[in-house]
Amino acid sequence: MCLCDNEASHDKIIRVKPYLQNPTDGGITVMWQTSVPCTGVVEYGTSPDSMTRERTLLDGQADWGTMHKVRLSGLQPGLKYYYRVISREILRYGAYRKTLGDSATSELKSFTLPSPASKDFTAIVFNDLHQHSETFKALCKHIKKVDYDFVVFNGDCIDDPQSHAQATRFLKELNKGVGADSVPVFYIRGNHEIRGAFSTGLRNLFDYAGGNVYSAFNWGDTRFVIVQPSAIAGKP
Missing domain, CATH: 2.60.40.10 (Immunoglobulins)
Structure with a gap:
């Protein structure tokens, strides 16, 4: 509202x-x-x-x-x-x-934000959703009672983006489903995120750690490393 x-x-x-x-x-x-x-x-x-x-x-x-x-x-x-x-x-x-x-x-x-000394946290990871709204909604029912700290969309979620409108439509669904206005969300690029007419514009919808699609970050006392598929001449 x-x-x-x-x-x-x-x-x-x-x-x-x-x-x-x-x-x-x-x-x-x-x-x-x-x-x-x-x-x-x-x-x-x-x-x-x-x-x-x-x-x-x-x-x-x-x-x-x-x-x-x-x-x-x-x-x-x-x-x-x-x-x-x-x-x-x-x-x-x-x-x-x-x-x-x-x-x-x-x-x-x-x-x-987590304290550097914190050892316990809960993360929710989704991958390969391929813009299947009903699948995502069904999965979200299982985390309603989970008190999670952050969410990772681990590639092939906003896949084969053809336009800003198409990508934004599913982005809104993903954000709403996990409450991305209260917990941080990491959108990781999969091999299907580098395909489609809007694939180069997709990064404008996110703020990557370090400014790169590959990165590393700490959550409490745990280190996470994000790797990415390469893209040469439009092919993974």
């Missing part, structure tokens, strides 16, 4: 609700999509009553558009943080005057 001038504004502005990415190096990335060009900011803090704002700057200018990615840095492991995103429609972006439209504020959510 979003707080807007009216329901029509909500449907017009929000395309993909916030989802958490790249919980590494004392930070986390909040991503979301809007259907119309907007400015985007994230309000966050250890108390819902006292939050600061963060936005993405590109060479000193505030980023805007339909794809939103804001990095929250300097977070303390083990602390619970609250956050919400605010999207403000840009009707006209002129050289000397900008016209703003409706705004949408997301529901207040929370997350916690």
